[in-house]
Amino acid sequence: MHFSTSIASALAVLSATANGALVRVNDFGANPSNLQMNIWVPANVVAKPAIILALHTCGGTGESYAQTARFGTLSDTKRTWITIYPSTKKDSNCWEVNTVKGLTRDGGGDSTGLANMIKYTIQKYSADTTKIFVTGASSGCMMTNVMMAQYPDLFSAGTCYSGVAAGCLAGSPGASPGSADPTCANGQRVKSSEEWVKTAKAMYPGYNGSYPRMATWHGTGDTLVRYANFQEQLKQWSGLLGVAFTKNTTNTPQSGYTQMVYGDGTKLVGYSAQGVGHIVPVHDNDDLKWFGLA
Incomplete structure (x- = not known):
């Protein structure tokens, strides 16, 4: 019995030292909206690792999203990327995608703190600046769109589950289901492609460079954030x-899902999930393929 207990204890120690774990980072630079930063660094991470910023849903936390979007645990095998799982604690834990400061590059909202988490991680771990990615679900998907619009020079690609276009909630009194103007979530904020581009570009005026690649997922049965x-x-x-x-x-990538291909499929794809409600389950392995990390 003593022998078995000793073996179990030794295995537990080996497991803890062989893998990463979610760790709080308290000082990562300017943090105007008081976000929490949690980071998962696999043991023996490669030189110049990639970074994934993974954004939780309304009502969620970085810690809980690490259980849903398994980029941290998956990195323990590959060891080629670091995952940041941040948390916001305001407005039912929904990301700030509605205010002027939240929709302006370096404007002092949640997006500013999130960008500084990325910059801190790049510097501390000598990360590969050509392999910086963002992903999120629901409110996290809304912020994914915003981050890619505000910081197109920071991110290489993003993936998004059951969200809205960048700027859709602009001017809303809140960003949570209980505080937001429902027009956006109900799918009633309809614009032309040109109008949506103008909305996104207003978040980083004067930028003329390229934008990150996007793969976005949505369920046809979504009654909270309409299809x-x-x-x-x-x-x-x-x-x-x-x-x-x-x-x-x-x-594609599974029964009942339809992949909508734009151009040659290397810059933009959509995944329509027949009958799926809110939220489309995270397809983390597909995300890693999109990021070139699989």
Whole structure:
């Protein structure tokens, strides 16, 4: 019995030292909206690792999202990326995607703190600045769109589950289901591709460079963030990336999902999930393929 207990204890120690763990970082630079930073660094991470910023849902936390979006635990095998799981504690833990400061580059909102988490991690771990990615679900997807619009020079690509176009909630009194103007979530904020591009570019005036690649997912049965928002996102990113719709591929990446390909499929794809409600489950392995980390 003593022998078995000793073996179990030794294995536990080996497991703890062989893998990463979620660790709080308290001083990562300017943090005007008092966010929390949690980081997962795999043991023996490679030189010049990639970074994934993973953004939780309304009501969630970075810690809980680490259990849903398994980029941290998956990195323990690959050891080629670091994952940041931040938390916001305001407005039912929903990301600030509605205010002027939150929709302005370095404007002093949540997006400013999130960008500083990325910059801190790049510096501390000598990360590869060509491999910086962002992903999120629901409110986290809304912020993914915002981060990619505000900091297109920081991110290489993003993935997004059941959200809205960047700027859709602009001017709303809040960003949570209980505080927001419902027009956006109900899919009633409809614009042309050109109008959505203008909305995104206003978040980083004067920027003339390229925008990150986007893969976005939405369920046809979503009654909280209506399916119409999926098309508005695709309008925005097709305009920003300069690609047009080319084809649908059914039952991809699984039965009941349709992949909507824009251009040659390397810059923008959408995934329509038939009958799926809010939220489309995170497909982390597909995300890693999109990021070039699989």
